[in-house]
Amino acid sequence: MTSFEPTPHGSAEIEATTASRRDVMALAAQATAAELRPIRDLAPEGVLDLRPPELGLVMLRGRIGGSGAPFNLGEATVARAAVRLPSGATGFGHVLGRDAAKARDAALLDALWQDGDDRDRLQRIVLTPIATRLARDEARRAAEVAATRVDFFTLVRGDD
Amino acid sequence: MLSTTSAAAVTPGFRDPVFQAQATFRALLDALAEPGIERAVDGIATAPLPPVTAAVIATLADFETTLWCDAALRTPEIAAWLAFHTGAPLVADPARAAFALIGAAETCPAFADFALGTDVDPSTSTTLIVAVDGFDAGRRFRLAGPGIEHPRDVTIAGAPRDLAARLAANGALFPRGVDLILAGPTSIMGLPRSTRIEEII
Numbered sequence: 244m245t246s247f248e249p250t251p252h253g254s255a256e257i258e259a260t261t262a263s264r265r266d267v268m269a270l271a272a273q274a275t276a277a278e279l280r281p282i283r284d285l286a287p288e289g290v291l292d293l294r295p296p297e298l299g300l301v302m303l304r305g306r307i308g309g310s311g312a313p314f315n316l317g318e319a320t321v322a323r324a325a326v327r328l329p330s331g332a333t334g335f336g337h338v339l340g341r342d343a344a345k346a347r348d349a350a351l352l353d354a355l356w357q358d359g360d361d362r363d364r365l366q367r368i369v370l371t372p373i374a375t376r377l378a379r380d381e382a383r384r385a386a387e388v389a390a391t392r393v394d395f396f397t398l399v400r401g402d403d
Numbered sequence: 404m405l406s407t408t409s410a411a412a413v414t415p416g417f418r419d420p421v422f423q424a425q426a427t428f429r430a431l432l433d434a435l436a437e438p439g440i441e442r443a444v445d446g447i448a449t450a451p452l453p454p455v456t457a458a459v460i461a462t463l464a465d466f467e468t469t470l471w472c473d474a475a476l477r478t479p480e481i482a483a484w485l486a487f488h489t490g491a492p493l494v495a496d497p498a499r500a501a502f503a504l505i506g507a508a509e510t511c512p513a514f515a516d517f518a519l520g521t522d523v524d525p526s527t528s529t530t531l532i533v534a535v536d537g538f539d540a541g542r543r544f545r546l547a548g549p550g551i552e553h554p555r556d557v558t559i560a561g562a563p564r565d566l567a568a569r570l571a572a573n574g575a576l577f578p579r580g581v582d583l584i585l586a587g588p589t590s591i592m593g594l595p596r597s598t599r600i601e602e603i604i
Binding site: 327 | 415418487488
């Protein structure tokens with residue numbers, strides 16, 4: 244029974260903002276610590292650590308097939324952090340693993356993206372290199388898989 | 404999940420959550436084991452709540468404990484801070500609260516309005532965290548009971564006006580009844596339901 248309003252839904256603008264923010268967070272989740280580190284040079288003075296980076300566990304749930312019953316697969320370590328910029332934008336970072344600095348970098352990235360002032364610079368310095376590397380990794384894996392591909396086909400038996 | 408607008412109002416909690424929460428928890432254990440002895444607590448100065456109250460509730464509350472705030476503490480900033488740092492749900496009915504935060508001790512509701520537990524499960528009662536002005540001056544009380552070897556005199560500034568009568572009625576319900584944690588500017592004092600109290604006039 245809290246007195247603040249839930250996030251409004253249905254507005255196209257808000258949905259677009261949420262979608263782009265989700266894409267940025269997805270990239271941050273797949274980035275390496277070194278790929279996120281440049282974000283620190285883009286952060287303004289006076290960033291407030293709402294939640295200093297901390298480590299914890301999340302339960303991973305799995306299910307087999309689309310209709311299987313959910314089960315607890317096991318626990319994974321996560322690091323999380325929350326920061327606020329002087330402009331008021333609040334960023335959240337959750338990353339797998341125990342790298343506290345990476346979680347804070349991810350939170351900074353989320354906050355700066357919401358700030359919206361300098362998205363081009365964010366794209367150029369942080370996001371594009373991550374996306375490029377991910378695409379390259381994906382292409383290489385696809386090539387490795389393709390090299391071992393076997394095509395099965397059935398010879399038509401001659402009947403005459 | 405918190406919306407961006409409410410999170411924008413949130414201020415930081417513990418600087419070092421693990422060690423500060425452990426130190427506060429130890430102070431709480433000691434305060435309830437030896438009622439009437441002041442225990443120092445490192446308050447959270449950045450919270451919208453009284454700093455020591457904030458440290459106590461950040462230590463005790465999680466997503467399974469229900470909270471109730473009195474009118475003095477029922478603001479959007481405090482609700483957002485509690486939601487962000489503890490995840491605990493706020494309830495409107497004090498009888499459903501695991502912890503009650505009292506900002507204005509003078510107007511604290513009757514203790515019988517809170518959860519008193521049952522004879523089978525006395526632990527399901529509400530723990531009240533009452534912000535007071537301090538323990539250096541104010542009205543004097545004499546405490547006795549478990550954890551107190553010889554009757555102990557304490558002074559409490561800004562306590563509820565009829566504290567001794569309220570606690571006598573609360574103690575008569577034993578094993579049911581509420582427990583009190585008095586939160587001063589830099590320290591806490593425990594008054595569990597087992598403590599007998601009389602005012603020295």
